Amino acid sequence: MSNVFYQEKFEDRHNGPSSAQVEEMLTALGVSSLEELIQQTVPTQIRKKEPLKLPKALSEVAYLEKIAQIAEKNKVFKSFIGQGYHDVVLPGVIQRNVFENPGWYTQYTPYQAEIAQGRLQALLNFQTMVSDLTGLEIANASLLDEATAAAEGMFMLYSARKNKDAHVFLVTPHIFPQTLDVLQTRAVPFGVEIRVADIAVENLTDDVFAAFIQYPAADGTIADYKEFTAYAHDKEITICVATDLMALALLTPPGEWGADVVIGNSQRFGVPMGFGGPHAAFFATKDSFKRNIPGRIIGVTTDANGEYALRMALQTREQHIRRDKASSNICTAQALLAIMASFYAVYHGPKGIQAIASRIHDLTKLADAAIQALGYTQHNKAYFDTLRFDAGDQIGTLKGEALNHEFNFFYLDQIVGISIDETTTFQDIQTIVKVFAKIKGKTAHDVDLNALAAKLQVVIPEELERSSAYLTHPIFNSYHSESEMLRYIKSLEAKDLSLCHSMIPLGSCTMKLNATTEMVPVTWARFGCLHPFAPVDQTSGYMQLINELNDWLCEITGFAKMSFQPNSGAQGEYAGLMVIRAYHHSRGDFDRNICLIPASAHGTNPASASMAGLKVVVVKCDERGNIDVEDLKAKAIEHAANLNSLMVTYPSTHGVFEEPIVEICQIIHDNGGQVYMDGANMNAQVGLTSPGYIGADVCHLNLHKTFCIPHGGGGPGMGPIGVAAHLVPFLPNHEVVEISGEEGISAVSAAPFGSASILVISHAYIAMMGSEGLTNATKYAILNANYIKANLEKHYPVLYAGSNGRCAHEMILDCRSFKQVGIEVADIAKRLMDYGFHAPTVSFPVAGTLMVEPTESESKAELDRFCEALIAIRAEIAAVEQGQADQKDNVLKHAPHTARTVTGDDWDRPYSRQTAAYPVEYLRMNKFWPSVGRVNDSQGDRTLICSCPPIEAYAEA
Template sequence: MSNVFYQERFQDRHNGPRAEEVQEMLAFLGVQSVDELIEQTVPHQIRLKKPLALPEALSEKAYLAKVKQLADKNKVFKSYIGQGYYDVTVPGVIQRNVLENPGWYTQYTPYQAEIAQGRLQALLNFQTAVADLTGLEIANASLLDEATAAAEAMFMLYSARKVKDANVFLVTPNVYPQTLDVLQTRATPFGIEIRVADLEDASLTEDVFAAFIQYPAADGSLTDYAGFTASAHAKNITICVAADLLSLTLLTPPGEWGADVVVGNSQRFGVPMGFGGPHAAFFATKDAYKRNIPGRIIGVTSDANGDYALRMALQTREQHIRRDKASSNICTAQALLAIMASFYAVYHGPQGIKNIATRINDLAKLLDHALQALGYTQTNASYFDTLRVVVGDQVGALKGEALNNELNFFYHEGIVGIAIDETTTFEDIQTIVKVFAKIKAKSLNDVDLHGLADQLSSSIPDALVRTSAYLTHPIFNSYHSESEMLRYIKSLESKDLSLCHSMIPLGSCTMKLNATTEMVPLTWAHFGGLHPFAPVDQTSGYMQLINELNDWLSEITGFAKMSFQPNSGAQGEYAGLMVIRAYHESRGESHRNICLIPASAHGTNPASASMAGLKVVVVKCDAFGNIDVADLRARAEEHAANLNSLMVTYPSTHGVFEESIIEICEIIHANGGQVYMDGANMNAQVGLTSPGFIGADVCHLNLHKTFCIPHGGGGPGMGPIGVVAHLVPFLPNHEVIEISGEQGISAVSAAPFGSASILTISYAYIAMMGADGLTAATKTAILNANYIKARLEGHYAVLYAGANGRCAHEMILDCRGFKNVGIEVADIAKRLMDYGFHAPTVSFPVAGTLMVEPTESESKAELDRFCDALIAIRAEIAAVEAGEADQKENVLKHAPHTAEVVTADEWNRAYSRQTAAYPLPYLKVNKFWPSVGRVNDSQGDRTLICSCPSIEEYAEA
């Protein structure tokens, strides 16, 4: 065929191995074709009978043209809706060098601290800014959104309540409706009563364990709650406050008037609205709750050389360890967005942020005075940025005129809410005044805005004016020019290993290519600038994208419909279980509360089941890592009267396609339960099989894994759920924007479509790959994994395999035998850093093992480099086994090696500097240096420092 018909395929860029490399790998595996390998790996009975019915794959150029057309269908009006979402100015130095930089967005969660010091410092900066602004002692490194952060606070305070019979969470009526919606969802499984009532001493009855306050209130008004808080504390009732972080530069922080927990959203710190997300929520509390606080905490410690180092602290709180006893199921955070918010605070500094807040407040006051001059009543006597203007029966006319001028306000029963933001200008105030004037048959000339600007009075009561300092650490006072800020960002980036450096072979985490073309539309204003509660006729581009993505993912999964509201994988688990719960209740079977979970399950599975109010019953696995079908049948029959569901991961967490999966689903259905499938390993299913075809009823998809949303150093993620037809009516609804039917469960996230803006990434991936490309990606992932398995089998024991000796897309390397000579699996993980690699998943799902997943995006050359590194490390272990190296003083025990250590004047170790730093030839050409030596985990937990310490504070600790 003539080359005139040739068109480059995106799949050939996404999939790593070239055609000749594929043939070399197949020959090494002893098979003739990829399809022969697939026949040996994926059980015949679960194979799809026909190809995926998806649109023909687009080229990168054609895709960008299509998505531009979609973007242009969105109308980006000036948004004054507020309700927790505000337009922002993203500093260019942060947008270009963080949000659009794969050196930041392709990093993994910082479980390997020595090669994550940059993002750990940025997250510590975030914690410091939050603690300073809220006036509390400790903050975490972000949660999913404000509403779910409020729900986490409610549950933490409920678990820690002093009066154990108290079960009422008292909520002021003046809160964001989406927050109240999510609170109700989370409260239901635990019998917590959400009581909406005015907060006064009379409402502090004996059955109340905590009260919830919005500050400023949802309508923008300000109230002094110091007296109420004192009364509550006198009755052992705790106080949770949802606060606007930017307002706290001007308002007395809740920690100073007695709040026990402060939550909120850092979106105003330079993160676009994005039709609802992703945005980094914050959670700050008192030191007394440090072992109860949900999410990740970054802590200060030292490394093996005694130098300053950072790590994730108190990991024993996490659901991976505590499982169904965990107080939260949080896995993904919003690290990338927290990092952006922290850099915003660093770039502007305390005075710069206060200037922004003051300007917003001044413009709100100017608009207030102008509207009153036109004869309108503005009902907020005290406020930061939001006005409530009475228009009565003229609301229709005003709304029409506002839309004619491309303005969106918040409308409620004859009241117009107007929230001023960072992007508002004096000219914008003129436009708003002109609209309101026209309704009164007046004009802009009837108001002297310049004169009013010279006589503004305070809108914040003296008792609520902030007097305390914040952001006093030198980090927030040193990088205010763009040159200095650029260098600071780059200095942190250089400390972190990302996909820019090498493959990240983490099992169950699927660190695949995040293609540039997939990322480009993310920062377009027509996707980033939309408020999640914008009128539906302004969001048709988003809705077309979401509807098409729904159709594609439904086809891929074999389900009837998707819900895009869950904005993390663990939240998808929770949402799926709540949908199953609602289904059983609709059938008069609300007593069904038993959830069967295999012993090998991901840690979020039992935690999610617990959060959904279910009782976990563990099912055994056999010697080959498969679910013990006989035990499953026994447990299902034993609990048939109360069986709610089974949570199963497929392929299994052990990296195997279990032959009995269809039978497993049938057993659960026969005993009245539903099958929840964890989609963590969907990367091995797409195009070959599907959850719906296998027999699952619900499955969440980690879009940040299989469908190419990058990990961002620990988030953002998306965890949409797909369901079979009989569960569709129960998919999550939303209090503000109706997206489901009357039977839909209440919201699980703050925004109707979760972190909607990053759906553009997965949409791009599917559109450019098409059915053939997606299936080829799955086959390549399986090929790459089996190639690594074959290369390493003579050096490491591979713990589990399928019926024909093949693994799925990942495998488990058994390192437990090395403990006989004092080598732990953590030593291998740290030594891999010297070879320029991030460690595979350590000690999960089996302690003392490494779970390896290469993904389809890695070339044979990269796979070989990784295998060479592990084989070289095995030789180093062999030297210890043979007595050629000491069990305590060897290259693994001292790993990783920093440049400072290797180039020091003194070297008194039993191995050479060359062995430490350049054990293989490729490292002399391309060396990544860990920035710190091995961190001291126990010291960091014993002396918990979770905000930026001064040199003196660090030395004293």
Template sequence: MSNVYYQEKFEDRHNGPSSTDVEEMLNVLGVSSLDELIEQTVPAQIRRKPLNLPNALSEVAYLEKIAQIAEKNKVFKSYIGQGYFDVILPGVIQRNVFENPGWYTQYTPYQAEIAQGRLQALLNFQTVVTDFTGLEIANASLLDEATAAAEAMFMLYSARKNKAANVFLVSPNVYPQTLDVLNTRAVPFAVEIRVADANEDNLADDVFAAFLQYPAADGSVADYAAFTAAAHAKGIKVAVAADLMSLALLTPPGEWGADVVVGNSQRFGVPMGFGGPHAAFFATKEEYKRNIPGRIIGVTSDSNGEYALRMALQTREQHIRRDKASSNICTAQALLAIMASFYAVYHGPKGIQKIASRINDLAKLADKAIQALGYEQVNATYFDTLRFNVGEQAVGGIKSEALNNGLNFFYNGTVVGISIDETTTFEDIKTIVRVFAKVKGIAQDEVDLTDFVNALGSSIPAELVRTSAYLTHPNFNSYHSEHEMLRYIKSLEAKDLSLCHSMIPLGSCTMKLNATTEMVPVTWARFGGLHPFAPADQTSGYMHMINELNDWLCEITGFAKMSFQPNSGAQGEYAGLMVIDAYHKSRGEGHRNICLIPASAHGTNPASASMAGQKVVVVKTDEKGNIDVEDLRAKAIEYAANLNSLMVTYPSTHGVFEETIIEICNIIHENGGQVYMDGANMNAQVGLTSPGFIGADVCHLNLHKTFCIPHGGGGPGMGPIGVAAHLVPFLPNHKVVEISGDEGITAVSAAPFGSASILLISHAYIAMMGAEGLTAATKTAILNANYIKTRLESYYPVLYSGTNDRCAHEMILDCRGFKNFGIEVADIAKRLMDYGFHAPTVSFPVAGTLMVEPTESESKPELDRFCDALIAIRQEIAAVEAGEVEQVNNALKNAPHTAAVVTADEWDRPYSRQTAAYPLPYLKVSKFWPSVGRVNESQGDRTLICSCPPIEAYAEA
């Protein structure tokens, strides 16, 4: 038979099990076909018709298509600024971090012993932030500058002494997108955003905190020391959004009294990407260490007394405190924070000082040269941004001539703004000056900048020139040659387990293949080099891709439209609830404030509901883990007058397709509420059912789960929301780039389309899988989960299952009984590291359990290897139960075992070195060694160290 029409199917590369594997697995399950398994698993009443999507493309064909789309983007030299700048990403970081699955396929470092590399890189990031801001403590990144500002507002509001104060005083000279997000976040808590100048007269008794931009949005640099002192005298706190690069030259806000400093680390080597992803930062004073949102990396020691790192304090606190949480943050921007930290390591303090000084010098050069042409430059002081008041007659000519030369400036009435960045060259300044000269009728050959170069003077007030040192730690002063930098990056990478090594079987987190072809276009200049506020005619490629993705996701979810603005799952939850609230208000029902949430829900659900101003009422679950429908009905009727919404995860957080889901949605609608579906488990729905078909009104999608965006060691994520037709008018708008109608809620993220550049990954995945491939992926995910369930259920009780004893795409293994013999679920998690695996999700949603999700991209041999490991561990537990091994000193309690421990001269443990390190034969072929022993969590919380300590000082302590 001829092969002339043969085309390799990406689906066969993405889905792990071969056809032979599938047959063998089905035999183990006792079913004759994959469709029979699906019939036993997915309730018939929610099964949808097949997806209607374009035919699947091969990898080669997709890259050809996306290259053509990329050509529609015009990458001009961007001098727009407004919080986004072009950068030079060092090749050693691009190739070995940004494009390296050893870094981008890692999970959030909850299992610290096999995450020491990224923990060190994130600790470096925290050190960069504390050093540059002049504050005592920083977290390991937030989503973007605008949402970080909102987190600062809410933290200071929650911690305020004067509970009657409800005004957040915001300088009019902040970025418009930040003000937009502040307005959104303020509404649910009746915080008043009062836009007023930063002067003492505006520090009224009802103000709890003030917010400044430094340098200001217009580029000017002001001394806020006196204002801050006056605020503190009245018990008012001061938060500042600062430009990280500028702080190499400017006095840090912490040195003039700021209580919180937020901002964006994008300038440290992270491409603009049409708005993201970029790592925001959040720094504050020691007194707020238990209030600071997000994740903090801290220093502690391991079981051998060696230096070790782990996430500190309120790790995933929204899961612990639920509706009492002070933040709903789940995803950070770890990968981008890691890139920014490596940028600081590579350049060091001297290198960054040179980059910042060069930016400032080029700005001063442009200032003098353009003023010499007769233009008025408004900013007396500045770091990188100039403002020329050119008048009505000149502004059109300048804009036209700038575009003719491939330049984008920032325009505000008759004022032309120019923001210089590290990519700007002397030749670029000449081009800019010639644009202004031509409008004055001056010929190009008459423009000469040499007279200005040696007489630049200063643009920073003497009292604001930085004198304090930064980046003094050896980590930032040791790796400036590419060879040394390469080795440093690789030394950290080697300490981390990622999808390069083995499956990461985390329930509810969907750690699946991030295919290389999906990742390739993200680093192309035609996608990475676009400013999010670039003129619309320059961004046609992005809009083509986004519109296609919108259509495809609407088909997959059964919704009318998507909003891509939320840049994490928790942001999607929040945005969806705010859209529902806007809908109720439009109908004169703004009093609806009751949100029903099942007891089994993700912790981010009640936290997001609280952030959105809802009162959470918990719905019971039955003994099988399903929503108690009668309890739901009773509470929906009881609160009908004020019922806002139900937040429900489907399949359930317990890994089951609840058969009453349509009835549940109907109950909510009958009582005036809307149904919000958490899309965390969408990997079990695609092609088989959909939120819209089931009856949900809004659903967020974790693109970093179901749709293949990598987890990046704890971010980036994307959490777009899809909505039914009646909610479309209320989707988020944006202050700078209008993307919704007049009824749209204000922005939930800084950029109009969130982390736009990584939407390419999901676009590629859907385009290459097609309708049949996506549906097959869902079926395979369900097959893989049920195969593991069948292999393990005689060793570990499986906590919940559906009517036909099937699970969805994940299951819960009950380990609580082992506690009677001194074995905790954490011991199993740590022992799995010795077998070369990351633990499943520990103690969620039920304490003392493991939630396992294999995903469709794992092969049968890998599933068997994982099952063999858990079965071997169960046999180790059995030896403890039988009294053959002591309860306190055994391989589980001492896990994980490092190479240093196993190869030490002395070995006094009651089991062999072989048992410790090589308990199964496959480990002799491929062994991943944890770099530290079991981490001491409590020690690190008692003595919180969250920036790089001198190793000697730590050892002495």
């Protein structure tokens, strides 16, 4: 046949093994076909007989043409809506070298600090930036969005309250509506009362534990809260403040007038609006709360050589440790976006940030003076960037005229709001004046903008003017030319291992290919520059993309509808449980508060259940790691009157397709409960089975795992939930943009569709893979995992397997016996760095083990290279076991080895430099050097430093 009909398949680019490699791997496994392997792995009773009904797979070129047509349907008008979202100028050096760079967006969360020093430094810069601008001692490395950060602040202050009888969170009426929406959602399970009332001392009654202030307020006003805060503290009431980092370049920071917690969104620092996200929220607090702060904190310590080093500190993954006692279910942060915001601050420096803020403020004052000169009343006496004009009954006419000029203002009753941002120009002010003038029967020529600009009045009260310095560290004062900034970014990138270097074989985290074609549209203005509250008729492209993705994911999962609002997997868990809660309440079942969770579950599961107000009852697992069905049945029957749900991961967290899963679901349903399936391992189901087919009622999907959104060094993530038909009415709604029915729960995230801009990545992946490609990806993931298992089980015990001896898409290597000769699983993890690999998941879900997941994107050659490394390390352990190497002074205990150590003048170790640096031949051609030696975690936790230390500290180090 002629090649004229040939079309290159994206599937062949995404899936790693070639057809010849597949045959070699199947031979090694002793099976005749891939289908035979799948039959041995996936229980017959849950195998779907029909292929996925999805559109025919598109080539990369065809997809880019399709998505460009969809993007054209989005109308990108100039946004003056504000409400927490602003248009930005993303410096090209950051866009090209961070936002569009797989060296930054394919990194994993920095749990292995020695090969993540660049990212950790950028996040430390973010924390320093936030601490400086907010005036508080400690900040974390980002949260999901401003609304959920506010909810985390509320819960932290509630948990730490001194008056345990106080249950009221006093909230200003001038709060962003989406933030209030999320606060109300999160307050309900804990019995916290959200009381919306003026921020006045007479409202600080004895039942109030904390107050929430928006500064500047949602309507743009700014006020002095110093006396109010002092009065509150006298009554042992704490203060949480939502603020704007750009405004704090000019305004007195809340930390200086007594705030206990300051939260907000760093989107304004160079991160596109993206129809709502992803954006990095920030959370700053007093040092006294450092043990309570949610999320991740980057801290300063030293390495084994006494050199400056960074690592994640204190609360790192604390939900995995404390489980249902956790103060938060946060797992995903917004690391990539926090890194971008930090680089924005580094590039502009304090002078640049102040200049941008001053220009925004001056243009706002100019607009104020000009429109008042036309005869309008402006309500804000003191403000930073937002004005409110009374348009009376001409509000509709004014809106129409603004739309004629492709301008979006904010409208509430007869008030029009205008928020100025970094992209606003003098010409934009002229157009705004023209719009307002026409409604008055005047022209723009009736106002002399140049004359008004020459005599702008001060509107920020003296007591609210910032006097303290910020961004004083040399990092923020050294890289202002593009060449300097480029080299700084690249110097940090070079310290981090990413998918650019090697496979990242993390069990439960699925580090698969993030194809360039999937990523390209994210940077387009027609996706990036849209405000989440833009008029519906301007968002047709997004609506088409979201509706198509909804239909495709429903087909893949077997569910009736998706909600895209949750912007992390943990957030999806929480949303799913709140939907189940609403369903039970609609039926009058208000006492169903028992959640059954297997002992092997992800740590976020019990933490999410606790946050949803549920009581966790743990179900036993048998010796093969599977749910003990008899124990499950006994507990379901025991708690039948109060059974809310079962949370189950499938395949199991142990990497096995549990055969009685259909029976497990039926047991829960027979006793009045609902089945929540954790979709962390959905990449082993796609095309072969589905949560809906198995019998689950709700499931979240980690789009940053199964559907190719990159991890970005610890976020962005997306955790949409799919639900069966009976749960559809209860999916999350939104205060600003109605997306669900009257029975829908209130919002779980700030934006109606979560981090909408990155949905295009999953849309691209599904569109280009098609039904056959997606199913093959699942099969190859299972093939790759079993191939690694076959290679390594002669050297390391594999803990769990199915009845036919097969694992699903991941396996657990048991390293516990090595403790007898002093070798810890962490030693293996650190030694793998010398071989150029990121460690598998360490000590989860079983302490002392490694959980390995290769993904379908890795070729046989890469799998062989990884196996060679682990086999070589096993030989190094054997040398210790046989007494050939000392238990304390050996190559594993000293790993990882830096270039500085290996090339230094002194070498007194009982093994050669060659053994340290080049233990296998392939490393001679392609060596990744860890930038620091083994990091001292305990020292860093004892003396927590979570902002950039002074330059003298570097000199001393």
